[in-house]
Structures are given as C-alpha cells and as structure tokens.
Amino acid sequence: MGRTLYDKIWDAHVVKEFGDGSALIYIDRHLVHEVTSPQAFDGLRLNGRKPWRVAANLAVADHNVPTTADRIRGIRDPISRAQVEALDANCAEFGITEFRMNDPRQGIVHVVGPEQGATLPGMTVVCGDSHTSTHGAFGALAFGIGTSEVEHVLATQTLVLKKAKAMRIRVDGEVGVGITAKDIALAIIGSIGTAGGTGYVIEYAGTAIEALSMEGRMTLCNMAIESGARAGLVAVDDKTIAYVKGRPYAPKAQYWDAAVASWRQLHSDPDARFDAEVVLDARSIEPQVTWGTSPEMVVPVSARVPDPAREADPVKRSGMEKALAYMGLAPNTPITDIRIDKVFIGSCTNSRIEDLRAAAAIVKGRRKAPHVKLALVVPGSGLVKAQAEAEGLHHIFLDAGFEWREPGCSMCLAMNADRLEPGERCASTSNRNFEGRQGQGGRTHLVSPAMAAAAAIAGHFVDVRSMH
Amino acid sequence: MRAFTVVTSKVLPLDRANVDTDAIIPKQYLKSIRRTGFGPFLFDDWRYLDPGTLEIDPATRRPNPEFVLNDPRHAGAQILVARDNFGCGSSREHAVWALDDYGFRAVIAPSFADIFYSNCFKNGLLPVVLTAEEVQAIFECVAADADALFTIDLPAQTVRLPCGRVCRFDIHPHHKHNLINGLDEIGLTLAHADAIKAYEAKRRREAPWLFE
Missing domain, CATH: 3.30.499.10 (Aconitase, domain 3)
Structure with a gap:
C-alpha cells in the first residue's frame, strides 16, 4: 500500500x-x-x-x-x-x-x-x-x-x-479574486473546528493549495495548530524547490541535485490511505472575519454575528454567549457594521513580503480612517523589511498614516509594548483571537492582510473585493 | 519528575470548553526564566479584577469573587475538571507549570490539545480523558457536594466518583510507566545514544546536505 x-x-x-x-x-x-x-x-x-x-x-x-x-x-x-x-x-x-x-x-x-x-x-x-x-x-x-x-x-x-493519524484536507477549484491563504485557513477551521485536527497531522492538497505561493502555504500550515493539528504539510513541488534554491542554509552545489531528487519523493502516493478526509470547494470561500474568542468562531464578511439562541448544544451556546460578552457584540450584527480601533498587520501568519504587498495594494493612495488610533505594520524579519523598503511599500503605509516598525512578534501576543488596551477592537492578521491575547480586555478579529488594510481605511470591516 | 500513582481529592469545576493556554497563564508571565512560581498567576485574567505583571505582588490584587478558583468551597482541590479541548493554543509549558505550582495533580476533560497533553507528562501532571457524559456526571457531583472526594488511580486507569461509579480512562503505556515511576525521559533516551549515533551516521550518508 x-x-x-x-x-x-x-x-x-x-x-x-x-x-x-x-x-x-x-x-x-x-x-x-x-x-x-x-x-x-x-x-x-x-x-x-x-x-x-x-x-x-x-x-x-x-x-x-x-x-x-x-x-x-x-x-x-x-x-x-x-x-x-x-x-x-x-x-x-x-x-x-x-x-x-x-x-x-x-x-x-x-x-x-x-x-x-x-x-x-x-x-x-x-x-x-x-x-x-x-x-x-x-x-x-x-x-x-x-x-x-x-x-x-x-x-x-x-x-x-507516538505517531499521529493522517488527515487530508483537499481544497479543490480556484479561489475568487481577493481570497487569500488566510481566508482558506480560517474557512477550514470554521469547517472542522479548533479541535477538528487534534491527534492528526493534516496534509493540505487540491488545486487551490497547489496554486498557493510558498508564502501562502506557510500561512495555511501556520494555522494548522488552530484546528488542533500539531503539524500541517504540503507536498513538495517546483515552487518549493525554487524557493529554497540559493538560500544561505540550502544544500551546497555539490549536493543540490541529490537533494532535489530526494525531495521529489515528498508527496503522498496515489494509493495512500488517510484516516480522515475533508473536502472544501475553493469557489465557496469568501473573505473571512472572526467574531469570537476562538478561531473557529468565524464567518464570511457578508454574514452577521451568529445568534447563540439558535445553537442547540448547551456547552457551545454558553461558549458563544461568553465570547459575545467579551467581544462586546450583539447577535445578528452585520460584520461590516463592526467598527475597529486598531489594525495589526504582522505575525508569523502574515508578515511576509507577499502579505505586505497585498496590504499595500489596498492602502495605496488612501488614508486610514481618522478614528483608527493605530495601524501597525510589522515585517516578519529584517530581510522582509529591507525587501519591502526596496519596493517602496513603507512609503505607501506611512503616507496612509500607518506605522512601519522593526521585525518581531509584536501585537500578535503583546509580550512587548505593542498591545491593545481594555475594550479596544482590532483587525489583526495574526492567528489567535483568544481573550486577552493582544492585551488584557482587547478584542481581536482575525482577517487576511488585505482585509486588515481595508478595515483600516474604512474604519470598519469591509469586503476587500469592493476595494480592488 | 514527581511520580503519580493515586490521588484522592475534591474537584474544581471549570465549566468551559476551549480553555486556551493564554487563559491558563497570560503572556506577561512568560518573561520569567524560571520553572516555578507561576501558581499565583494561574488563570490570571479570570481570577483577578485588576491587571497583573511579574512585578506586582499578587497578594495586593483584587480577586474576582465570581471566578470558581476563588470560591472557598473548592479550596484545596487537586483535580480540575473542564470541557472539550483543554489546553489549546500556544505550546507554553508554563501552563502546566502554573497548574502544578498551584497544586493541581490532574486535569479531567473530554479532550485535550496535543501539545498541552504531552507537556503534562513531563511534569507529573496527569491529563485524564473521559467521555463528555462522564465529565458531565463529575460536574453534577461537584455541584451537589463541593466536598465530595474523587479518586484517580493511575495504575488501574480509573476515576472513582463519590457515588461509587468508576470511569476507566486510556493512557499510552509509555506515559503511564514514566509517570508512575517519575522517570527522567532525557536520561532514558540517552541510554539509546548508540542507536542515535548509528542513525545519524546513516542519515549523514543519505542526506549529507543536512550536516554541512
């Protein structure tokens, strides 16, 4: 087999x-x-x-x-x-x-x-x-x-x-314009739940995954843990090999061909058996926004905040009620009516060059809404920062009233000085919307970089596809 | 590591699902470079009404009387019971250190997040997986009598409820053996040093670029 x-x-x-x-x-x-x-x-x-x-x-x-x-x-x-x-x-x-x-x-x-x-x-x-x-x-x-x-x-x-079980999540078809790896990741978590992958290693496959850049695949695998899976995997292809080539720790020239030959084997065999399979239709994925205090509490931007009264399971209903109380949200509020105080573009999920380009494309020629107190852009590394500056992205952000910072984890978990104050609401490209994650009493909504940038401009959540 | 065999104790009921490690021990305490002293900050955001840091003496802070950990009826409980997906989120072992430092010896839940689960076994804290129905029965027992005693017997892999009901739980034999005997896993692994060296020599031949 x-x-x-x-x-x-x-x-x-x-x-x-x-x-x-x-x-x-x-x-x-x-x-x-x-x-x-x-x-x-x-x-x-x-x-x-x-x-x-x-x-x-x-x-x-x-x-x-x-x-x-x-x-x-x-x-x-x-x-x-x-x-x-x-x-x-x-x-x-x-x-x-x-x-x-x-x-x-x-x-x-x-x-x-x-x-x-x-x-x-x-x-x-x-x-x-x-x-x-x-x-x-x-x-x-x-x-x-x-x-x-x-x-x-x-x-x-x-x-x-102890060896984990194997799950394959196939995302087939082509995502729509403006839909990113972050939206795919959140849609998957919304579908299988934050414990759906517990005990599994997830392999992401399907044409929508193959179409992702390496940056996008990193965003996707980054969030595997938010669905409970300790590890996520994507098979090696030409993009993987092209990304690795020439990097400081990559194999030296004399080993390169042998390394590539062995990497070409790194895919599941056609007759491999998985302990669980999940299939999503890429075309059905909209820009995602979380509304609660767990990444599985997520809906498309066109939706409304869910109503706990419609949840039959008492443990889940109580969790939803606690989340809405913490988030200061009423059931049935349209997501696009939610006003934000701060924006964070960064974290190990979304701070790579492609993420900064996507955000800058929305921000270019616009300004952040006056009531947005802080729109923070934190590149993932010094090299990402240098690349972004070589492309002039920092000017786009600075001209729009955003702050352009030095690299680090920053407001993803607020161990440094970058944080939310109690009650502040943030559109964040990070990975966790847990209570207090971005600062005690802070309210986090997880979104893609383009959606965070759009929220900074509009001052509330907005379907980024209307801004392209 | 402290061994775990049999613990008899009251139970602290934390009626929440998806208790994440940020909630168990918030980030500001992860700046400590020690392994101990996290107990006073366990469930910090829920437990206190005012914010805390490593530099603020917890004795000067205002406890939240609504939070179950501050309910005197449950004082001294060494077993915590919660709902699904306990310990999700960050890999911070500080969450286990905080539970241990506070005085918990075991956590019972219908499911645990993988990293938290394996961190428990490195510190003598026993994570016990029971069915949602069994967990519900424990919550009901504690609601009826906060002083009721429960017994977790690791060698027998059972939890005995005060009503006499006995629930069996599964645990990997490797985890069970190490916990009952309080074994140091690094010491055990180093007993296989020759096997590691042999593997490494083979890997070096097959994938030399990994050793450059």
Missing part, C-alpha cells in the same frame, strides 16, 4: 521503535527563541549535559523584542531585556548560532527559518512554539514542543513520539 507524505517523513526519521506505538524520532532542525528556552538550557546545565549537535540549532529572539526604531539602544523593559539577554548568553555558552536583535537577519523564528533555507523539505523541524507548523509548507514535518521537549531535543537530537 502507498504511503502518505507524513508516513514517508516519519519512516525516514525513526531511530528506534519501542514496540508500544511510540518511537524515538530524529530531529534535523531545532529553532530556538527566548521565551521557551531558558529553563531548557538551565536543565542542561543542572545535569551537566551539552547539546547533542550544535549545528542543528538556530536561535533568534522575537517574542519580546521592541518594534520601535529606538531598540538599537536596547530593550527598556528590564524583564524582557533579561529574557533576551538570557538567550544571548545561552547561545554563546553552548556555541549555538543566534541572530541577535539588531542583526539584519533577525525576525520571527517562523519567517527566519524558511528565509534562511534552514527549513528544508523532508526535515523534521521543531521549536518551542506552537506555530512551528508553518514549516510544513516545505514538505517538512514541523511541530511545536514544550520546554521539556526543547531540553530533550537539545540533549539528544530526538523526541519520543
């Missing part, structure tokens, strides 16, 4: 089977950031251990870093500074390559990895961050781990894992 893409990568990384359904799996790439690693490095020191293979690790500070230009003078918040300095010291002590805060290659770890070619097809990639699923866009098995597992990978270059 044929094998799935997940089977192929899993099989290639088994160090030892334990005979009880779990196995020791080799990890090719370990990405490290400042928030989930200090206790792991402490663990190594306490036990007198060293990293198993130093060169497998790549570190970058992203969660805590300020995004204002004055960061060149250091981090003002002493606790954030201590955490970033702890990463610097740990990497120096153990010899791990780190892109420090003011290195032009610094950025969000899930933007930096692929950009450097540190993420390659067929690899196992882990990081102490749930959005590591992003790297599955390259046909790599990539997933988030906790700090104890960070220490385990540092010490042993392996993890003890």
